[in-house]
Amino acid sequence: MSLNKDRQFIQACQLADQGRFVESLNIFLDLEKNDPQEATLKLLIATSYFELKEYAQAMDITKKCLELSPNHHQAHHLLGNILRALKSPQDALKAYDEEIKISPNYPDVLNDKGILFFKLARDDEALESFEKAIRLDASYADPLHHKAIILKRRAQFEEAKTLLHKAIQLKKNFYEAFAELANLHLYLLEFKEGWEFYKTRFESELKGQKKFASIPAWTNKELQGKTIVLYDEQGIGDQILYGTILADVFLTNNNFIVITDPRLTSVFKRSFSKVKNTVFLGSDDEVDTSAIDYQLAIGDLGQLFRTSLNHFIIADHQYLIADRSRADAYKQKLDTGKINCGISWKSSRDTIGSDKSVALKEWLPILQLEGFHFIDLQHGDTFNERNTIQHERQIKITNIDELDKFNDIEGLLALIDACDIVITTSNVTAHFAGSLGKQTFLMVPFAKGRIWYWHNDMHHSIWYPTIKIFSQDKNEIWAPVVKNICNELQKFSKAPYLSQI
Template structure:
C-alpha cells in the first residue's frame, strides 16, 4: 500500500497490538512497519517492534528499535527493561547495566527487572552486588524460583556451598520443574561428595544448555545396570575430558555377558582399545540403529548406578588408560635432559564461556616455576609456536615442542608423550583428565569460582576420580600467584 494511502497510524496501532497479544507476530510487524513508514518516531510502534525482534531472536534489531524508542521517551521503565534484556542476549552485560539501573529506578517493584540486573552483575563478576539484586527481587516476590536459583549460583561462586544448596532446594520447592535449579543443586552436592542425592538431579542435565540426545538414544530403552542378553551401547557425552572421566567406570563392566559397544570421540578409540578389552569401541559421530544395540546409556549416567557414595570409588581401576609403551619410550629419549625433571605443561582451555577463567598465559605459568633443574615439554593443544617463541626471547625459558605429536588430533600420541614426562602441570582441560586416567603425577591449577568444576573437588583431602592429581587453588579470582607458588614448592621436593 502506498504511504499516502495508509490509514492514520493511530488507527493501526490497536490492530497491531491485538495481533501481538495473540502471538501473531508477522501480522503485528506488518502493521507496525506501516505506522513507522508514516511516523518513524512513533514510540509505541518502535517499542513493540523492538520486543518482536527480541522474541524472534534478533537482539541487535531489537536494540536498534528500543534505542529509537528511548530517543522519543527516555524515562519509560519497560523500554529500559526490554533493552537490557536484548543486550543480555548479545552478551553485552556492561552496556546493559545503565538500563537495568534505570528500569529498577523507574519501577522499583518490578521483580524481573531486579532479577535481570542481578544476572548481569553476576556475569560481570560483581557477585556480592548480584546477590543484593536477587534479594531485592525476592523481597518483592517471595519464593521467586528464578531469583532463588540465581542467588544460589552467586553464593556458590563465593564458595558458600551449603547456602547455595539451600537456595536451589527452595527454588525447586517453589517450582519443581525448574530444570536449572535441579542441575545446579546436583553440581553443588557433587562438590561436597553427596553422590547419592546428586546423581538423581544430575539427570536433569538433559534439559539444560549444551546437552542433547540423538534420536537413537531417545528411542532405545535405558540400561539399568543389569546383566542381560541384550546388546548395550554406552555413549559419550560432552567433550573428550568428560568422556575420559566417566569411562573410569568401564573396567568394572568388562565381565558383563552382553555385547558392549562404547561410542566415543574417534580420537580416543586407539587408546581405549589398548586399555580396555571386553568392549567394542565405535565412533560416536557415526552411531545409528544399524549397530543393532537394544539398550543404551550415556556415560554420564553410569555414576548413578556405580558411584552412589565415596566408598564406591574404592572399586575404581587406577590408572585405567595405558599409553603405547614403545612410543612412550621413544619419546622419552627425545625429551630427556640428563637428570632434569621433565615437566609436561598445558596452560589453556578452549571451552566456550568458561575457558578464559581456567586459562593463563604460558609466560604467566612458567616464569615463576622456571629452574635449571626443570625441562618443560609442550602438551597444549592448538598452535603454541608464538607463545613458546615469545617466552624464550623474553625470559630464556625453553618449552620443547615435539613436532611428530599433534596434541589435538593424535590423542594416543599425546598419551604417550604424557607418559614420557615425569610430571604434568596443567590447567583444567582435557589434558588434565588424560594425565589423571594414565596415573601420571599431575599438578592441577584451578580457578576460584567459575571454571572450578565439580569433578575436581577434593573429598577427604583427595580428588576421588583421579588419585594421581593434586589440586592447587586460586585464593582470589584471576590471581594465579598463590597456586603457582605452591606448585613451585611441590616441584622442589621432587
C-alpha cells in the same frame, strides 16, 4: 479498538509466549501498519527481534518506542538487554537504572541488572540486585537461582542448595537450576542426589543430543545377558572421566557397544583389549540397533556404579594405555638427563576457561627450577607465549611441532606417557594424564570456574588417584598454588625419586 481486545494482537502475544517469535513478529508488523504511532507495538516488535538475536533491528525499534513514549514501561529494560547482548555493559547499566527510576517495583529489571553485574565480576552488586528482586517478589525463581550461584562461589553451600531447591519448586522445568543442583551435590560428594539431578542435562545444555531414545534406558546393573549400548556425550575429557567406570561395567554379565569420540576409539580398543564382551565404535560409525536391549549415556553410569565415596576405591591407577612405540620414541627425543615435566596452562572453554587458566608468566617460579625439562602439552598455538618466555627469561619449553595435539590424541597420550610428571590446569590434559596413571599436579580454582569432579576439600582426585590437587584459597589468586607446587617439585632432583610424589 484497544490492542488488548484485538484478536490478532492476542494471537501474536500467545505465539510470543510459546517462543514462536517469527510468527509473532509478522503479526505485530501487520498491526503496526495500521497504527504506526502505537509505542506498545513498537516494544513488542523490538522484543521479537531481540529474541531472534537481530539486535540492530531491536535497537532501532526500541529507540522509536522511546521517542513516542520516553517513560514506556519495560522499554528501557529491553534497551538494557540489547546493550548487554551487544557487549556495551556501561550503557546497559544506565538503561536498567532508567527503568528502575520509572518502575522501582519491577523485579525483572533488577534480576537482569544483577546478571550483568555478575558477568562483570561485580558479585556484591549482583547479590544486592538479586536480593532486591526477591524482596519484591518472593515467588520469583530466577534471582533465587542466580543468588545461589554467587553463594556457591563463596562456599556457602547449604544456603545455595536451599535457594536452588526453592527455585525448582517455584518454576516448572527449571533446568538451569537442576544443573546447578547436580553440580553442587556432586561437588560435595552427595552422589545419589547429584546423579538424579544430573540426568536433566539433556533438557538444558545437552538438549537434542540424546541418542537411541526409542530403546529403554539401562537402570538395573543386576541385569544379565543383555546387549547394552553406551554412547558418548560432551567432550573428550568427560568421556575419559566416565570411562574410569567401564572396568566395573564390563564385569556385569552383559554385552556392550561403547561409542566414543572417533579420536578416542583406538585408545579404548587397545586399553580394553582383554575384554571380550565389548565392541568399541566411533560416533560416526553405524550402529545396528535391532539387537540392542538397553541404552545409556556414558555420563549416567555414575548413578549405577558411583553412588558413594566407597565406590571410588580403584585398584589400578592406570586404565588407558598409550601407544608404546610412540611413547618410547618421544622418550628418546626428550632425553636431556633431566626430569621431563609436561605442562598445560589454559582452558579454551567458552564460559569459564579464563577462570581455569594460568598465564604462563605466573608459572615462572616453576619454570625456573633446576633439574627439569619442560614439555608443552597445551593444544593450540603457543609459539608466542613460549617464545616470549625464552626471549625474556632464557627458559626453553620444548614443543613437538609435528604433533597435532587436538586431532592426534594417540600422539598426545604417547607424549604425556613419555613425561615423568605432568603439571596442568583444569583442562583435558588432566584427564589424559590421570587416565594414564601419570603423576600429576593439578591447579584448580577456588570456586569460580571449578568443575564439580575436582571435589570440595579433596587433595587427591577420587577419579584419578595419581592426580594431586592444588587449589586456590581465593578466587583468581594463583601465586600460593604455584608456590606450593614449587615446594613439592624441589623435593625431587632425579627421576628415580618420582615414585615419592
